[in-house]
Each structure stands twice: as structure tokens, then as C-alpha cells.
């Protein structure tokens with residue numbers, strides 16, 4: 027396994043306020059890593075430190091084998107960045123913007139190829155100011171891709187999207203992954219992390235409160251829920267052994283010649299785990 | 312160097328693409344020259360001992376340097392900063408110094424084109440002869456471009472929002488342009504206006520321009536005036552060094 031990013035005891039203070047309080051994680055090359063957390067958790071701070079844009083207060087950080095705080099132009103040409111807020115020249119078209127940014131890199135991707143990847147073929151010659159929010163965001167992504175980077179940072183790439191646009195963006199990000207690009211993605215949407223990330227770290231108040239694959243995060247959590255209606259009454263059970271419990275329930279019902287109305291078996295989603303981890307204290311810090 | 316040329320071309324594309332800004336910074340001084348030149352181009356301005364058109368030609372170049380290098384540059388930098396474009400550029404391999412050099416180089420090109428157009432219009436429409444000290448004129452133009460651009464860099468650090476940037480910067484430079492005697496001679500000003508005018512860099516810059524262009528003097532004749540312009544340029548540079556930011560205000 028090649029490590030694209032490693033972070034050891036990373037801390038960042040703004041004045042007296044410690045926004046990131048000693049976090050550790052590693053990202054394997056070629057993987058999608060999701061940094062998940064509510065607003066103010068420290069996601070942008072962390073990502074911008076890894077991009078070499080902000081300096082850290084302490085800790086060790088290595089991105090593609092270099093310390094971002096000291097890395098030079100060659101290193102910069104290997105990373106692509108989508109900032110949290112869209113940052114485009116309003117009077118340039120996507121094609122022009124891509125050409126401009128392509129000029130900053132040694133081996134850029136062909137402009138037409140990127141336009142296709144981000145799905146802006148129809149809007150390629152419209153001024154950026156006339157694009158919808160989602161289209162602007164896709165152009166941001168295109169500008170991050172144009173240099174043919176090994177590593178891409180996406181800070182909340184789909185915030186504010188409608189469901190269709192979000193799905194399209196997910197598709198694009200999955201395609202990038204198949205091209206072998208390592209991706210660090212921040213989001214406060216659970217389903218986004220669940221859909222895209224190989225590994226997820228849940229950040230809250232500057233601390234990683236849980237980390238693992240989406241399956242591990244949900245699997246390691248509480249019990250399976252079984253819901254059904256009996257004699258008009260809604261019943262909810264939790265069990266660690268759903269196979270046995272279901273068998274008991276259904277055979278008992280069959281013996282009595284009843285049906286279990288509206289029976290539903292579900293594992294807690296990442297969302298519930300996440301709410302458990304972050305929800306109760308949202309905004310408390 | 313390849314990157315500098317690439318960015319310079321980008322900056323030219325961006326400047327001319329933004330019609331509104333190009334109109335206010337590039338064309339307006341030219342249009343004012345046409346209008347006021349037609350109104351009092353042939354009238355003798357007795358306090359200056361020159362024809363109105365001669366007076367205006369130098370004045371509009373002064374107005375032009377303020378509108379391109381000071382106001383235009385200042386507004387561009389604020390807008391780009393607040394839109395996150397400056398921050399975005401910092402994440403690319405383009406060196407910050409290359410980027411800023413191209414931004415400055417581009418606005419210098421715009422101003423030199425504007426000055427050339429004004430001189431050409433003066434010659435063709437108002438019979439103002441080409442300046443006899445061409446080299447001195449070029450040096451004066453470049454000194455003005457550099458000093459007013461330094462002030463433009465400086466003021467961008469004081470302006471907070473992109474929306475308010477044109478309003479705020481225009482509120483500074485339009486009164487300055489008028490008080491500084493680019494349109495009218497400041498010689499008949501009441502004392503309080505004279506005091507203000509004497510403190511403004513454009514007053515002195517316009518005088519240098521006029522002396523070199525109209526009276527065929529060498530630049531060093533007006534060294535005191537040049538010092539004032541230079542001092543303002545240095546003040547702008549110091550403000551820029553202290554206040555210039557790449558990231559938007561809220562981030």
C-alpha cells in the first residue's frame with residue numbers, strides 16, 4: 027500500500043481557539059477518503075493545511091511525500107483543489123477558464139476531455155456568470171482536474187445541489203477514482219460519504235470521533251431494528267441476533283395464523299451513527 | 312517567462328471582456344477628452360498660457376492613470392479577492408509574483424494604449440502637436456503607472472466587499488481627479504480646495520505631465536512634483552505590504 031497522505035497529531039489554533047485538536051489519519055493512494063462533519067468541525071481548516079494553503083500549529087503532515095508547508099511548484103502541479111466556495115472568473119467561459127488553468131501545468135489534460143468529464147459540453151462556451159450553481163461547481167472541479175493531478179481535494183463539492191445534480195457529481199467523482207486519482211472529500215452529507223468514500227473519518231469539534239470504512243462505521247454500531255404492527259400496535263425491537271429473532275417472530279405469527287403487518291428490518295444507516303456521534307451536541311461547542 | 316506571457320494574455324482577455332470596467336477606466340477619459348475638447352479646446356486658458364485642448368490632453372492622461380492603474384486595478388483586486396479567485400490561483404503552480412506581475416503589466420499596457428489614443432486624438436482632432444520630448448513623456452507615463460498602481464494595490468486592502476468596491480474606490484478617485492485639475496486649472500481655487508489639491512498626488516502628476524508634454528520640459532525640472540507622486544506611491548506600497556490578502560474576508 028502506498029500512502030498518499032499521512033497526518034499525525036495535527037493541531038491548528040486561531041488565536042486562543044483550537045479548531046483542530048490533534049487528529050491522525052492516513053489515506054491510501056487511489057482511495058476516496060471522506061472527512062465528514064457538521065459546520066465548524068474543522069474540515070476546511072484541515073484540508074487547507076493539506077493543500078499547503080494554511081500553516082499548521084503543530085503535528086506532522088505528509089502529502090505525496092512532502093510537507094505541504096514547504097512544498098514547491100512541482101508538488102503543486104500534482105494536486106488539484108476545489109475550494110469550499112466557487113471561485114471563477116465570471117466573464118470567462120468554461121472552455122476559456124480551463125485553457126487558462128491548463129497553462130499553469132506541465133502536462134495538462136486536454137480541455138475537451140475535461141469538459142466531457144464534468145459534463146459541461148453544452149455550456150462550454152457560455153460565460154461562467156450565466157451558469158447555475160451546480161454547473162459552476164462542476165467547472166470548479168474541472169479546474170481542479172485540468173492539471174492531471176495525482177491527488178484531489180474537494181471541500182464540500184456538492185453543498186447546495188439538488189438531488190439530480192448531486193447524483194451527477196457523484197458519478198464524476200467515481201469516474202475519477204477509477205482513473206486512479208486519490209481523493210480527499212469533505213462533506214456534511216452522510217449519504218455522500220457513504221456513496222463515495224472508501225474510508226470515512228467523522229470530525230467534530232476538531233477531533234476525529236470515529237473512523238473506518240462506511241461498513242465498519244455502521245457495522246460496529248448498535249443493533250438491528252425490527253418493526254412491525256401487531257393488533258394495531260406499532261412495535262419496535264432491537265436485537266443483536268436478527269436472524270434468530272425474526273425466525274421466532276415469523277414462526278409464532280404463522281402458528282397463530284396472523285400476518286405481521288408492515289414488517290421492516292433495518293440496520294442503522296451511517297446517518298444514524300453520525301447523528302448519534304454529532305447530533306446531540308451540534309453547536310454545543 | 313512562458314507563464315508570465317500566458318497570464319498577461321489572460322489578463323488582457325479579462326480586461327477587454329469586462330465591458331463595463333473597460334468603459335469606465337479606458338474609454339471614459341478618451342470620451343471626456345472628445346467632449347471637453349470640443350467645448351473649450353480652442354479657448355485660451357490664460358492662467359496656464361495654453362489652449363484648452365493642450366491643457367486637457369495632459370489632464371486626461373492624468374485622469375487616465377488614476378482610472379486605470381489606481382481605480383481599475385484596485386477594483387479588480389478587491390473583486391478577485393472576494394470571489395476567491397486570488398485564493399484559487401494560490402493553489403496552482405503559478406507563482407504569486409508571476410501572477411501579480413502579469414496583472415500589473417496588463418494594466419500598464421491598458422494605460423499606455425489609452426495615453427497613445429489620447430495623444431493621437433489630440434493631434435488629429437484638436438491640432439495638438441506630438442510631444443517633442445517623446446522619451447521623457449514615456450518615462451512620465453511609466454512613473455505614473457507604477458506609482459498609481461502601487462496606490463491601487465494599497466487601497467484594495469482597505470475595501471472589504473466586492474459589491475461596494477466600485478462605489479468606494481470611485482468615491483475616492485473621481486473627486487480626486489476633479490480637484491487635481493485634470494479638467495480645470497486649479498489656479499483659481501479657494502484656499503481650502505488648494506490645500507487639498509496640493510496634497511493629492513494627481514495634482515502634481517498632472518503638472519509634471521503637462522510641463523513635459525505641453526511645454527517640452529525635461530522630467531527632472533519638476534523633481535519636487537515627482538517626489539510627491541513617488542511618496543504617495545511608496546505609501547501605497549507600504550499599505551499593500553501590510554494589508555494585501557489573497558483570501559476573501561469571510562474565510
Ligand SMILES: Nc1ncnc2c1ncn2[C@@H]1O[C@H](COP(=O)(O)OP(=O)(O)O)[C@@H](O)[C@H]1O
Nearest residue numbers: 040045063064065066067068069070071072562
Ligand atoms: N481564519 C480563521 N480565523 C479564526 N477562526 C477560524 C478561521 N477559520 C476557521 N475558524 C474557526 O475554526 C472552526 C473550524 O472551521 P472550519 O475549518 O471552516 O470548519 P468546517 O469546514 O468543518 O465548517 C470554526 O469554529 C471556525 O469559526
Ligand SMILES: [Mg+2]
Nearest residue numbers: 069070071110
Ligand atoms: Mg468548511
